[in-house]
Amino acid sequence: MKIELKSIKYAAFSSEETNCYSATLYINGKKIGTVGNDGHGGPDRFHGDHAAFAEADAWCKANLPRWQMNDESFETDLEMRCGQLVDEWLVARDLKTALRTKVLMRNPVDGLIYQVKHRGRVQATAKTIEERHPGATILNTLPFEEALTLYRAAASS
Structure with missing residues (x-):
């Protein structure tokens, strides 16, 4: 049903x-x-x-x-x-709101989500995060449902 x-x-x-x-x-x-x-x-x-x-x-x-x-x-x-x-x-709704103004990164070490304001420069901010945190997952680059699954998992831990 x-x-x-x-x-x-x-x-x-x-x-x-x-x-x-x-x-x-x-x-x-x-x-x-x-x-x-x-x-x-x-x-x-x-x-x-x-x-x-x-x-x-x-x-x-x-x-x-x-x-x-x-x-x-x-x-x-x-x-x-x-x-x-x-x-x-x-x-x-909270994830959609965050994605508009921030780049969200899932840290592979602790599984938590971290946010960095992108100030209109999503790609540049994401690139900087990837350089500083190899292996991090950038939620902004994922399909929404996949990003939502990671976001929910981090919120429940």
């Missing part, structure tokens, strides 16, 4: 215990409604086709990996999956 969020609107200023967001929820390419959270720690709210939502929720619980917190295991329901999708969207 393909679960997607589109037209995501995120409000960092209002995100306290949870992400404050609203989005359109698509299941297998079909819009089933809108989902969102006020950012104060409560559950997500859903408006739309409740039968399709219940079906997707049941699918998530049966097919997605369980998650752990404080030595307890929980099912991944549709609400949790939507939260994960918002988190993934935020990381991708």
Whole structure:
């Protein structure tokens, strides 16, 4: 089952215990409604086709990996999956923002991502970094999905 969020609107200023967001929820390419959270720690709210939502929720619980917190295991329901999708969207948005003004380098020694402002000189900055750090991976030169995979890996370590 393909679960997607589109037209995501995120409000960092209002995100306290949870992400404050609203989005359109698509299941297998079909819009089933809108989902969102006020950012104060409560559950997500859903408006739309409740039968399709219940079906997707049941699918998530049966097919997605369980998650752990404080030595307890929980099912991944549709609400949790939507939260994960918002988190993934935020990381991708942050990477896009960083790539506009900085050259991002993955250090082969520690696996961390370092940033250097390029001041409009992306190629020259990347070349200097490659000379000073042989073996470094320049994220700006990679396809976006590949750069995103490295960026996520470094963020989770």
